[in-house]
Amino acid sequence: MQTMDINTIRTHIEQLDTFKTTTLVFQLRTRLERKDLTEKALLPSMLERGTKHFPSRQHVQGALEELYGASLSGDVVKKGEHHVVTIKLEAANEKFLQEEVPLLERAVQMTASLLFYPNIQDGAFPEDILQEEKRSHAQKIQSVYDDKMRFANKRLAEEMCDGEGYALPVLGMKEDLEQITGASLYDAYQRLISEAQMDFYVVGDVDPKETGALIEHYMHPDREHMPGEYQLPAHEKPADVxxxxxxxxxxxxxxxxxxxxxxxxxxxxxxxxxxxxxxxxxxxxxxxxxxxxxxxxxxxxxxxxxxxxxxxxxxxxxxxxxxxxxxxxxxxxxxxxxxxxxxxxxxxxxxxxxxxxxxxxxxxxxxxxxxxxxxxxxxxxxxxxxxxxxxxxxxxxxxxxxxxxxxxxxxxxxxxxxxx
Amino acid sequence: METMHFEQLQETLYKEKLDNGLEVFLLPKEGFQKAFAVFTTKYGSVDDRFIPIGGTEPVQLPDGVAHFLEHKMFEDEDGDVFQEFSRQGASANAFTSFTRTAYLFSSTSGVSNSLETLLNFVQKPYFTDATVEKEKGIIEQEINMYQDNPDWQNFFGLLKAMYHRHPVRTDIAGTVSSIYDISKEDLYMAYETFYHPASMVLFIVGAVEPESTMKQIRENQQAKTFPDPEEPVRFQADEPEEVFEKSVTMAMPVQVGRCLIGFKEKNPFRRGRDLLKRELSAQLVLEMMFGQSSDGYASLFSRGLIDETFSFDYTAEEGFGFSVIGSDTTSPQELDDAVSGIIQSAQREGLSEAAFERLKKKKIGFFLRAMNSPEFIANQFTRYHMNEMQLFDVIPVLESLTLHDLDEVLQEHFDLSRQKSVHMIYPEESVTS
The missing domain is CATH 3.30.830.10 (Metalloenzyme, LuxS/M16 peptidase-like)
Incomplete structure (x- = not known):
């Protein structure tokens, strides 16, 4: 795997001809903490709802369909006490298609658009879309109760790690969700972009040089420097069970x-x-x-x-x-x-x-x-x-x-x- | 050994039908460390009534026998077959569906030892009263786990609403009471009837060398003796065309409700290219009405009727088939009405040519993505093969579809008056968080 820093993004390119598709994975990692917890959990679905260039879900999804059904998924996970927002895009490799289309370039462009050019009006995410996504996210938080294995895992983390970051639920809190506005979410987005450790992976039958050039051309997070690493606190072992x-x-x-x-x-x-x-x-x-x-x-x-x-x-x-x-x-x-x-x-x-x-x-x-x-x-x-x-x-x-x-x-x- | 080359996909398939009737397919894939093998018999939960090999009268075995048998195959005189696979650094598993039972392993350290283990354990039943009794507690817990799962309850609730008497309406694992009726004699009877090599397919994909592997399989099979093959006699349920119940609601201790809408296939006996065309057309119609780029999806989402769990699919096997559309929702009845409304307006106004071309591309991309997955290739190929379809025909058949084909499915399959059932789950009053 070739690793290089491009525009403050740690970029990793793996050239392999094993797969019929090219996989792009963008990871934004910050400390798992109460501040911005719910905002970070809500952001992937808000970003998928539209960008400056593709202002609605239908524009985004239509463009993905044109890219031979490129699959897009946004997600947020807990890795220990790290909170990781992930945007993943997987597109067909053009060599298996009848028509000539520069799919890699469009995939990089699309990923850049989703991450760095959100659909912002007057310093805020659009209110109607926000309301829809807040409602859907609240339902997602609520439905953890219906999956007993997930529910028990969440409860165990809360009980065992009370007072530690790890006790926080990855999807955030319902009461925080209610407070989020289009403007507050945009503030949280800007903090995420300036503070997150960014890693971008491209895996597939791609030319590393050409891929690096595409990333340099299209991907511009709004920040000057790579942020420093944050420290995580150590925790004591328990006295009793x-x-x-x-x-x-x-x-x-x-x-x-x-x-x-x-x-x-x-x-x-x-x-x-x-x-x-x-x-x-x-x-x-x-x-x-x-x-x-x-x-x-x-x-x-x-x-x-x-x-x-x-x-x-x-x-x-x-x-x-x-x-x-x-x-x-x-x-x-x-x-x-x-x-x-x-x-x-x-x-x-x-x-x-x-x-x-x-x-x-x-x-x-x-x-x-x-x-x-x-x-x-x-x-x-x-x-x-x-x-x-x-x-x-x-x-x-x-x-x-x-x-x-x-x-x-x-x-x-x-x-x-x-x-x- | 025959070879078939698929130019556009850059894949070559090797196949042979052995003297004892077993069909073997090998698909080497460059660059993979892993080999994935699946050994499948055409015996699933719907095959509950049949004439046993050597018998003359039909028998009906307790619900859940096919699945129980799958569990018990993993035990022989020396103990647990899982152990043998893991000593070889392979991981083994199995599953039972409505129509198939499949045994599989994946290994990154050469295929030959694990392949020997796979062929030998599946072709050597060993059941005792004690080992059968011991399994009942384990399967009881498996059934109870699904009992607490609202999506599983919703799906089987829908099947029970759509089907009057076809065994597809019965849980694959049976019930806690039916599994306690299962005896080792039942298992031997099912085994002897349905596990003849002539009823089975072996598919290996990934890091596999075709010549030597085929030779190994041939030699393994030649060293064993089997009775002459007899096509098992199964009984098709006398199932009416239309649905059994149009709407069923159920209360469960959940926080978020569920709604699942089904359309029952009127003609579930298509085979081969006909079936493939039907399946792909129905899936495309669903994409056009409910896919993420559709007006339908946008309106359901903005009205607060669905969330990201919303999904849809069409599937068909011999004797049954259906479309399903559903989501977690706080308003199951409203979602049902809205989905029917979207279908009605599509039937009135027709489908869009531009969306059709776009979604065909999407399906082609999906298929290419799936071609990265040895598991998908092996399981889907086997399923297609057992329905006389060819997995590698998917792209050509997709490319040949016309808007007219889709319109026919839209009008005929999505019959709101006779073929549609809905199953809804509402939270119980007593539920608190």
């Missing part, structure tokens, strides 16, 4: 458990932690899958995953309400087994093979290549996607035990069904 139980009308209860690992992306033991997590609950050969599901028939899914940029591990299982104590105890036992080295060298090799396969598969998609690289950019390390495989290759059983030894249970969140 916090247990929170809530009740809703449910057929299946959700058991979500949060742990502090003390290890984040970029730390020397990060890949050992990945191996330990995979063996514990990250794959179908894991201790959770085998014991919670296969041996005890307690769950259809029981898995763990890492929140790499915050140093957390989260376990999720869907169980019967009455089985809380049993499931919680088995999960504790399995984590103890990993910590005590109760696994064989063959288990280590199996885990390594599974993880390496997952990473190679990720590298087979344009989006995956961007994801892997962006982890490093977010953490401020120089690691390339291909370095992941080397790092995993050298992890030993002792490394896994050492990484697991620092994992501390913090909060148990149980969303249980009503007694009927």
């Amino acid at each position: 916090k247990v929170v139980k809530e009740t809703q009308q449910l057929k299946q209860a959700k058991l979500h458990i949060g742990y502090r690992t003390g290890i984040s992306f970029g730390d020397s033991d990060y890949f050992a932690l990945q191996m330990a997590n995979s063996l514990f609950g990250g794959a179908p050969h894991s201790k959770l899958f085998v014991n919670v599901r296969e041996k005890e028939s307690l769950a259809y899914y029981a898995a763990s995953r890492l929140e790499s940029h915050k140093g957390l591990m989260i376990v999720m299982a869907g169980i019967d309400t009455k089985k809380f104590d049993q499931a919680d105890a088995i999960i504790d036992e399995q984590l103890d087994a990993v910590k005590q080295g109760d696994f064989t060298e063959a288990d280590v090799e199996q885990t390594r093979a599974v993880l390496m396969n997952q990473i190679r598969e990720t590298m087979d998609t344009a989006r995956g290549l961007v994801e892997l690289d962006y982890h490093s950019k977010t953490a401020g390390t120089k690691l390339q996607a291909s370095d992941w495989l080397d790092a995993l290759a050298s992890v030993t059983k002792e490394d896994m035990i050492r990484a697991a030894s620092g994992i501390t249970k913090d909060t148990v969140y149980f969303l249980q069904g009503e007694e009927s």
Whole structure:
């Protein structure tokens, strides 16, 4: 991947002829904090509603259709305590088309228009569009309640990380949303453009020089310099395990458990932690899958995953309400087994093979290549996607035990069904 | 081994029908580290009534047998087949749909070991009373998970409204009570009837070398013996043309309501190019009326009736087919009325030529994007093949469509008076945040 700074944007170009399309991903990263939280969450859909050059949704979508159905998606995600606004555009590669069209140039132009030339009238986003998008966004916030896995994840973060940035919901707050005006949103937009760490990825069968020239020509964020990196606060490990139980009308209860690992992306033991997590609950050969599901028939899914940029591990299982104590105890036992080295060298090799396969598969998609690289950019390390495989290759059983030894249970969140 | 080259897409497909009837397709893709393989049988949840191999009388098995069987195939005498795949650095999975059961793996460290495992575990049933009993708790949790999912409830609620008796109206996994009736004998009966190699298709795409892989598959199959193939006898439900119920509402503990509108296909027995043309035409008509660049979408959004969950699709298989249009909404009934209004005015005023040309381009772009995905290629190719369609015909058929073809579908398929059902979910009174 070739990286260069163009007009204060860190630009990364990967030339590959594997794909029939070209993928453009623009990331704007800021600290996850209450200020501008909801504004940043609302902005992607507002930007998609129209630009200076394409003033309505119909103009934007019509132009994308003309670009052979280029797909556009705007999104906002939490990466640890980073808040990342993403605009992604994927367009066909012109060499597979009957007619000659400069699709790459138009795609870069379109991305620039969406990000840097919003539809602004008298210093504000248009009021009618804002009202429509606020209504839709409020519904999106509300509907998190209807997806029990997401709801339980959100509640766990709130309970476990109370007072930390990570507790903030990625979509923002309903009460903040109500206060947003066309002018206040434009102010937030301008702050985002001046403060965000910008990374722009282009992946596909493209010429890096030509692509760089297009970006230099079209992409002009309204700022003079690249902003400095912000610092994130460190957080203490818990003294006791916090247990929170809530009740809703449910057929299946959700058991979500949060742990502090003390290890984040970029730390020397990060890949050992990945191996330990995979063996514990990250794959179908894991201790959770085998014991919670296969041996005890307690769950259809029981898995763990890492929140790499915050140093957390989260376990999720869907169980019967009455089985809380049993499931919680088995999960504790399995984590103890990993910590005590109760696994064989063959288990280590199996885990390594599974993880390496997952990473190679990720590298087979344009989006995956961007994801892997962006982890490093977010953490401020120089690691390339291909370095992941080397790092995993050298992890030993002792490394896994050492990484697991620092994992501390913090909060148990149980969303249980009503007694009927 | 035959080869077919598709010039515009720059793809070459290798195919062979083996002596035992198994059809094999290989599609090598340059630049991919991953190989993705899917081994599919034409047996899904709708095949609930059939004459078992060697039998004379029809049987009706408990709801959810095809899906239960899929779960249990992963266990043999030595334990869990997932373990064997992961030792090879491969990841395995499976799914059951209305009409198919598919077993798949992806691997980035060579295809040959995992391919052997895939062929061997799917061709070797091993069920005991104890292993069957043990699975019931797991599948019960899977069913309960879907019970709490309003979108799943809405979709199956709509199917139950559209269909009088066709088994497509039954949940693929069955119910908590039906799965407790399933025995190992049921599983063996279904297996023997529907898992003959002559009923199955193997598709491998990505990092795969055609000559040596085909040779490996041939040798694997020649080393096994199978009875002579018999086409399974299935019973088509006696399903009326029109919908069963026009409108159904349901209360659920949700914060945001749901509305899903369905149009039931009048002739669900199209095959081959006919079906492909029908499917692409219907999808384009939906795009023209409700796509993001349409006036219809703009008006639904500005009236506050939909949000970004709004979606639509058309799909058809042997014996059933439908269009669906729906969204999260705080006003399900108003959305239903507004959607009908948009369809009525399209039927009155006709479709626009300019939008048609633009949306054809959009579909072509979508298809090229999908060609980056080994999973899409393998699963869609298999689905198309089992309906006698050819995946690589999509672009030529799209290019051949006329506005007249679309207009016919618009008038005939979107029949508001007889073919339309709506299913709506309203929040229960007691729900609080």
